[in-house]
Amino acid sequence: xxxxxxxxxxxxxxxxxxxxxxxxxxxxxxxxxxxxxxxxxxxxxxxxxxxxxxxxxxxxxxxxxxxxxxxxxxxxxxxxxxxxxxxxxxxxxxxxxxxxxxxxxxxxxxxxxxxxxxxxxxxxxxxxxxxxxxxxxxxxxxxxxxxxxxxxxxxxxxxxxxxxxxxxxxxxxxxxxxxxxxxxxxxxxxxxxxxxxxxxxxxxxxxxxxxxxxxxxxxxxxxxxxxxxxxxxxxxxxxxxxxxxxxxxxxxxxxxxxxxxxxxxxxxxxxxxxxxxxxxxxxxxxxxxxxxxxxxxxxxxxxxxxxxxxxxxxxxxxxxxxxxxxxxxxxxxxxxxxxxxxxxxxxxxxxxxxxxxxxxxxxxxxxxxxxxx
Amino acid sequence: xxxxxxxxxxxxxxxxxxxxxxxxxxxxxxxxxxxxxxxxxxxxxxxxxxxxxxxxxxxxxxxxxxxxxxxxxxxxxxxxxxxxxxxxxxxxxxxxxxxxxxxxxxxxxxxxxxxxxxxxxxxxxxxxxxxxxxxxxxxxxxxxxxxxxxxxxxxxxxxxxxxxxxxxxxxxxxxxxxxxxxxxxxxxxxxxxxxxxxxxxxxxxxxxxxxxxxxxxxxxxxxxxxxxxxxxxxxxxxxxxxxxxxxxxxxxxxxxxxxxxxxxxxxxxxxxxxxxxxxxxxxxxxxxxxxxxxxxxxxxxxxxxxxxxxxxxxxxxxxxxxxxxxxxxxxxxxxxxxxxxxxxxxxxxxxxxxxxxxxxxxxxxxxxxxxxxxxxxxxxxxxxxxxxx
Numbered sequence: 001x002x003x004x005x006x007x008x009x010x011x012x013x014x015x016x017x018x019x020x021x022x023x024x025x026x027x028x029x030x031x032x033x034x035x036x037x038x039x040x041x042x043x044x045x046x047x048x049x050x051x052x053x054x055x056x057x058x059x060x061x062x063x064x065x066x067x068x069x070x071x072x073x074x075x076x077x078x079x080x081x082x083x084x085x086x087x088x089x090x091x092x093x094x095x096x097x098x099x100x101x102x103x104x105x106x107x108x109x110x111x112x113x114x115x116x117x118x119x120x121x122x123x124x125x126x127x128x129x130x131x132x133x134x135x136x137x138x139x140x141x142x143x144x145x146x147x148x149x150x151x152x153x154x155x156x157x158x159x160x161x162x163x164x165x166x167x168x169x170x171x172x173x174x175x176x177x178x179x180x181x182x183x184x185x186x187x188x189x190x191x192x193x194x195x196x197x198x199x200x201x202x203x204x205x206x207x208x209x210x211x212x213x214x215x216x217x218x219x220x221x222x223x224x225x226x227x228x229x230x231x232x233x234x235x236x237x238x239x240x241x242x243x244x245x246x247x248x249x250x251x252x253x254x255x256x257x258x259x260x261x262x263x264x265x266x267x268x269x270x271x272x273x274x275x276x277x278x279x280x281x282x283x284x285x286x287x288x289x290x291x292x293x294x295x296x297x298x299x300x301x302x303x304x305x306x307x308x309x310x311x312x313x314x315x316x317x318x319x320x321x322x323x324x325x326x327x328x329x330x331x332x333x334x335x336x337x338x339x340x341x342x343x344x345x346x347x348x349x350x351x352x353x354x355x356x357x358x359x360x361x362x363x364x365x366x367x368x369x370x371x372x373x
Numbered sequence: 374x375x376x377x378x379x380x381x382x383x384x385x386x387x388x389x390x391x392x393x394x395x396x397x398x399x400x401x402x403x404x405x406x407x408x409x410x411x412x413x414x415x416x417x418x419x420x421x422x423x424x425x426x427x428x429x430x431x432x433x434x435x436x437x438x439x440x441x442x443x444x445x446x447x448x449x450x451x452x453x454x455x456x457x458x459x460x461x462x463x464x465x466x467x468x469x470x471x472x473x474x475x476x477x478x479x480x481x482x483x484x485x486x487x488x489x490x491x492x493x494x495x496x497x498x499x500x501x502x503x504x505x506x507x508x509x510x511x512x513x514x515x516x517x518x519x520x521x522x523x524x525x526x527x528x529x530x531x532x533x534x535x536x537x538x539x540x541x542x543x544x545x546x547x548x549x550x551x552x553x554x555x556x557x558x559x560x561x562x563x564x565x566x567x568x569x570x571x572x573x574x575x576x577x578x579x580x581x582x583x584x585x586x587x588x589x590x591x592x593x594x595x596x597x598x599x600x601x602x603x604x605x606x607x608x609x610x611x612x613x614x615x616x617x618x619x620x621x622x623x624x625x626x627x628x629x630x631x632x633x634x635x636x637x638x639x640x641x642x643x644x645x646x647x648x649x650x651x652x653x654x655x656x657x658x659x660x661x662x663x664x665x666x667x668x669x670x671x672x673x674x675x676x677x678x679x680x681x682x683x684x685x686x687x688x689x690x691x692x693x694x695x696x697x698x699x700x701x702x703x704x705x706x707x708x709x710x711x712x713x714x715x716x717x718x719x720x721x722x723x724x725x726x727x728x729x730x731x732x733x734x735x736x737x738x739x740x741x742x743x744x745x746x747x748x749x750x751x752x753x754x755x756x757x758x759x760x761x762x
Binding site for chain 2: 033034035073258260263266267272273274277279281282283284285286287288289290291292293294295296297298299301303310311
C-alpha cells in the first residue's frame with residue numbers, strides 16, 4: 001500500500017497531434033478503449049496501489065475532464081480527508097505544441113503540495129497507458145535508496161520511440177547516468193514513461209529552483225543537472241505500454257486491445273481500470289448482424305457488420321452498414337448501407353444512409369464530435 | 374425529521390423457493406436478470422424514475438448479497454441526506470422481537486420507520502417483478518379517486534387468471550371483489566403487488582390485522598379483504614405495458630428471453646427510463662474473429678470465441694472456440710470451455726463448464742436445464758434438468 005505516497009497527474013503534455021479529438025478536450029480526456037478516457041489508466045493504477053490523495057494539474061480545455069472525474073467517486077476518491085483535487089493554473093496557459101511546461105503547472109500550487117501529509121509523490125502524465133503495480137516501484141525506490149525513480153519501458157516495443165521521446169541511459173545497477181530529451185539519434189532504447197517517484201520535499205525544492213531560474217521543464221532542466229549528485233534510478237517496466245503521441249499511435253493502441261493478451265493485461269493484470277459509469281444496458285446483437293474481432297461497449301445495438309473495430313457505449317449500427325478497422329465513439333450512429341474503413345468517429349456523430357468514408361491505417365480519417373455526415 | 378409525502382416499502386424478504394438452486398445463497402430480489410441487472414433493480418429504478426426518494430427495503434432471507442448490493446443506494450440516487458434507502462431486517466425489541474411473519478407484518482414491525490417521515494401515503498412494492506412503471510402517475514390517480522388504497526392491476530390471459538389475485542372493478546375503477554387465485558375468475562385483472570395506501574388508514578388496518586390471531590398477516594390474503602369488507606374505497610389502477618412475475622425458473626428464463634428480438638416489449642435502451650444497477654468494473658466485451666453472435670444480449674467483460682444464439686450473457690462470461698450457446702442465460706463469470714453445447718438453460722454465477730460438455734436439451738423438448746452457482750461441469754459431461762452439487 002502506498003499510504004505515504006500522493007499522486008500528481010500533470011496534463012502539460014502537448015496534444016495537438018490528435019487534431020479534432022483534442023479540439024474541445026485535453027489529452028487526458030480523450031476517449032479510449034470503448035469506455036475509458038486516457039486519464040483512467042494512470043489514475044486507476046494510483047488508487048489500486050492505495051494512493052488516496054491525487055492532484056490533477058490541468059492546463060486547458062478541462063470541462064470534459066471535470067465532468068468525467070466528478071467528485072472522484074468512481075475511483076473511491078470522494079474522501080472526507082484527501083481525495084481528488086483538480087488544480088487549474090491561476091491564469092490560462094496558452095496551448096503550446098512545442099514544449100511541455102510542467103513547472104508552470106506545478107509551481108503555482110506549491111501550497112497544495114505543502115499541505116499534503118504524504119512524504120513521497122508519484123508524478124505521471126496521461127499519454128502512457130499501462131496496468132502497473134506501483135507498490136513494486138516503491139519497493140524498488142526504497143531498495144535503491146533512490147532520490148528519484150524514473151520509470152521506463154523495457155518491453156522492446158519499437159513503436160514507443162519517436163523523435164519527441166525521452167530516453168534513459170541506465171547502468172546495470174539501475175542508476176540513470178544520462179537522460180536524452182527528444183534526441184534525433186537516441187543512444188538507448190529505454191523510453192521514459194513520463195512517470196517518476198520522489199520525495200515531496202525534493203520536488204518542491206526543485207520546483208522552486210526551476211521557477212526562480214526561469215526553467216520550464218522538470219526533467220530537461222532540473223533532473224539532468226542532478227544526475228551526478230543525486231541518486232536517480234530507472235525502474236524498468238516490462239509490461240504492455242501504449243503510448244499516445246500521434247493519431248497513428250492512438251489508432252494503433254486502440255487496435256492493440258483486439259489482442260486478447262493485451263486486453264487481459266491492460267484491464268486486469270494488477271487491478272481494475274475505473275471510469276465513469278453510464279448505466280447502459282448490455283449490447284444488443286440483432287438478427288443478421290456479423291461482428292468479428294471487435295471490442296464492443298455496453299448500450300450498443302448492432303444490426304450490421306462490424307470487423308476489427310472498437311465501438312464505444314451506445315453506438316447504433318443499422319442494417320446493411322459496415323464498419324471495418326474503425327473507432328466509433330459514444331452514441332455514434334451508422335445508418336443503413338454506410339461503409340466506414342479506417343475512421344475515427346468522435347462522440348455523438350451520425351453517418352447517414354449509404355455514405356462511404358475511407359481513411360488509411362497510417363492516416364485514419366477523423367470526424368469531429370457532433371458531425372452529421 | 375423532514376416530512377415526506379410518500380414513503381415506499383419494498384418487500385424483499387422472501388426466499389423465492391420456487392427458484393430453487395438459484396436462491397440457495399441469495400434472496401430472490403438479488404437473483405441476476407437481463408445480462409446486467411438483479412431483479413430488484415427494476416423496482417428500485419422505478420422509484421428513482423418516479424421521484425420516490427424514501428424507501429425501506431424489508432429483508433429477511435439470505436440478506437447478505439442484497440444488503441451489499443443496495444449499499445447506500447447511490448446507483449439509484451437513493452443516497453439522500455433526508456430519506457434515501459434503508460435496509461430493514463427484523464430486529465429485537467425490549468419485549469422480544471420476531472421474524473417477519475408475512476408481508477403485512479413486515480410493514481407493521483416497521484411502523485416507527487414510516488411514522489418518522491410522517492407521510493400521507495405509503496407505497497408497498499415487491500422486489501420480484503420485472504416492469505417499468507411510473508408510481509407518481511399511480512399516486513395522482515389515488516389522490517384523484519380519494520381512495521383509501523389503490524392497487525395496480527394488469528390484464529392477464531384468461532386461462533392464466535386463476536394463478537393470480539384477481540380484482541373485479543366497477544366502471545369507476547372501484548374494486549368490488551377481490552379473489553386470491555380463484556377457480557372461476559370473474560375478471561382477468563391481476564394484482565401486480567403494487568399498493569398505495571393512505572398511511573393513517575393503513576396503520577389502523579395493520580394494527581387490527583396484528584390483533585387477529587387467525588390472520589396470515591398478508592396484504593393480499595388478509596389486509597385487502599378486510600378493507601374491502603369494511604367498505605373502504607379501494608380502487609384498481611390499470612397498468613399497460615410489460616410486467617412479469619419471475620417467481621419460477623421457467624418464468625425467469627422466459628422473462629430473460631422476452632428481452633431478445635428486434636423490438637422487445639421491455640425496452641432497456643430507453644434513455645428516458647433507465648434501469649439503474651451496480652455497474653461491475655469490466656472492460657468492453659471482446660468478440661473474436663471466429664465468433665458468431667446473433668439475437669442476444671452480451672455484457673461487458675465477456676470474451677466470445679464460439680457461437681451465441683438467442684441468449685443472455687452476464688458480465689465476465691467466457692465462451693470457448695467451437696461452443697454453441699442457444700436459448701441460454703449465462704450468469705456472471707460463467708466460463709465455457711471449447712466445443713461445449715448449451716441449450717435451453719440457465720447457468721448460475723461462476724460455474725465452469727469444461728470442453729465437450731453437453732448441457733440442456735433443445736428448446737422444443739420443453740425441459741429447462743438449470744445449473745446452480747459455483748458448479749464445475751467436467752469435460753464431456755452430459756447434464757440436463759436441475760443440477761447443483
